[in-house]
Amino acid sequence: MITLYSKATSNGRKASIMLEETGLPYTVHPMALEKKEQKKDWYLAINPNGRIPCIVDDEGPNGQKVTLFESGAILMYLAEKSGKLVPEDPVARCEVLNWLFFASGHVTHTGMGVHWQVRCRDNGEDHPHLGVWQEENNRVYGILDKTLSGRDYLAGEYSIADISAYPWIYRWQMQEIDLGKYPNVKTWLQRIGNRPAVQRGLNIPPRDDGL
Ligand SMILES: N[C@@H](CCC(=O)N[C@@H](CS)C(=O)NCC(=O)O)C(=O)O
Incomplete structure (x- = not known):
């Protein structure tokens, strides 16, 4: 188990x-x-x-x-x-690995950096590099948006790469992202958010503060 x-x-x-x-x-x-x-x-x-x-x-x-x-x-x-959620075909698998590591690295790292600095700023603490982090986070959203202009999911088919990126992009509001600038990311978010397993997984273990 x-x-x-x-x-x-x-x-x-x-x-x-x-x-x-x-x-x-x-x-x-x-x-x-x-x-x-x-x-x-x-x-x-x-x-x-x-x-x-x-x-x-x-x-x-x-x-x-x-x-x-x-x-x-x-x-x-x-x-x-x-x-x-990972293809056996070695070529398709390479593309999943690209986006899995992009999501584990860039998406997670910049999302987390902005998220924490916004919290610090809102608590009245110093946040001297927040602008730099927000610029980098927007660069990452731009890359995702460009990629998703030609495909429904990051590596083509729905995969672990999407699962790695989704929970950070799901919190775009906390990162103060203007999602209107990234229409393909917006539809991707909706597509993944419609999946029953994703809806269940977001609340495991249950969380009652709505975040
Ligand atoms: N590189 C790790 C990062 C994990 C991580 O930062 N988890 C946060 C929650 S989102 C955490 O445990 N924070 C508590 C702490 O830092 O003590 C991963 O991808 O699993």
Whole structure:
């Protein structure tokens, strides 16, 4: 059985959406980030990075127990285990890897950077580099928009690349993005947001503050 250690944040949602998409059985251990549960020794023993998400699969390859603690690694592992959302064709697979790493890197990093600096600014703290981060985030949205002008999903077919990017782009308002500038990203968001597994995964573990 797979255990998911998570909270319904943008990175946590990548794992919960993927688990819902695959239909693999799993249990959820909700993590109280506000109480710093992710920094406790028992959790650092499975995830040295002290962040969520993390999965432990008791029945991994060759029946061995495995732990995955980076969201991109979790997506790839679950795709291979389930045979879903990553193509077998080696050429199509390359394109999924391109966009998976773009989403795990640029989309996640700039989205998170802007998100936290906006919060700091709203709390009256210093935010000297927010403008630079917002410019970079808009550059990333521009690349996504251009790519999505010729295809419905980042790598062509719906894949783990979309699941990696979606939970960050879903929070475009918190990043103060003018979505009107990115019409293809807007329709992509709607297309993915219509998927029942995505709707379920966004609220695993349940979150009651609407964020
Ligand atoms: N590179 C990691 C980033 C994970 C991450 O930053 N998770 C955040 C929640 S979205 C977290 O656990 N924050 C709590 C903390 O920093 O202590 C991944 O992709 O899984």
